Amino acid sequence: MPTSLLGWLRYRNSHRVLGTVKNVTVSLSDGKWFVSIQTEREVAQPLPQSTTAVGIDMGIARFATLSDGTFHAPLNSFKQHEMALRCAQQAMSRKMKFSSNWKRAKARVQRIHARIGNARRDYLHKATTAISKNHALVCIEDLQVRNMSRSAAGTTEQPGKQVRAKSGLNKAILDQGWFEFRRQLDYKLAWNGGYLIAVPPRNTSRTCPCCGHVSADSRLTQARFRCVGCGFEENADVVGAINVLRAGHARFACEVSDAVRSPAAGTHRSGSGAAQCRAWVP
Known part of the structure; x- marks a missing residue:
């Protein structure tokens, strides 16, 4: 993995990197080095299980x-x-x-x-x-x-x-x-x-x-x-x-x-812009 300050680094690929890499962050925590990879990709709209x-x-x-x-x-x-x-x-x-x-x-x-x-x-x-x-x-x-x-x-x-x-x-x-x-x-x-x-x-x-x-x-x-x-x-x-x-x-x-x-339905809004509604769900 190439970095701007440290050059090429070897890392354990614990997760598959999907999509286009946008940002890579290397951090040190408790004496251990970690790498965070931010990617961009299109995903389908999920349906609840x-x-x-x-x-x-x-x-x-x-x-x-x-x-x-x-x-x-x-x-x-x-x-x-x-x-x-x-x-x-x-x-x-x-x-x-x-x-x-x-x-x-x-x-x-x-x-x-x-x-x-x-x-x-x-x-x-x-x-x-x-x-x-x-x-x-x-x-x-x-x-x-x-x-x-x-x-x-x-x-x-x-x-x-x-x-x-x-x-x-x-x-x-x-x-x-x-x-x-x-x-x-x-x-x-x-x-x-x-x-x-x-x-x-x-x-x-x-x-x-x-x-x-x-x-x-x-x-x-x-x-x-x-x-x-x-x-x-x-x-x-x-x-x-x-x-x-x-x-x-x-x-x-x-x-x-x-x-x-x-908008023509006549929605009543308060001064803060929040819709007013009262409901009791059994």
Whole structure:
């Protein structure tokens, strides 16, 4: 493989290169060299392998709960290696900077970080591949991970409350890889001819899927939901996933009808330009 700066390089061809090569990137990670080849080619419009739709509720106790009742247990890759990483970082801090011992200690820290990232990516790829192949429409919560994991330390004038508990929650949120999960689902569903719909997460775990009553009192515990209006009981994460699916169905119906409706049909639009639609999908 020819490169502009390093000349010809030998590499292990682990994947067949299809199409016209547009860009080649050589990178170094954890002492190993990698090559990324970007190509361009025409592909036929894929057809979904399944016709089912599913809603997904993201969480920490359960990484992803599907509206059909199945769920993916969390991997918690960082939590599994946290103690080893802390010991390695402390050992590196005791070494003289840039000495041979310091470089070896730094390499150990980098290996642990790489192990954490590799395990998380492998877990996410397996989960998203299974979901994208088995469902044509996937509805998820439009979670703002950056805002959810914001520090609660506050300022000197206005110090935060329960900083340690919030720090642990932030660490658990970032350990899940929710954004990467959504990114992988997005392009894998497109490859398979499916669709990904993101809906606002507000009240998805407080709304009864049976009668539509919204109340925080219906959430008995982190895991149990019992509607104060009709008495419906179910796992709280499953309830959230069902409500996400219904909201996704409604939004998908709005987008499809708005796309096929002619401008003369009198589509009402809000000031932001978004089509207004109300729908309840049983």
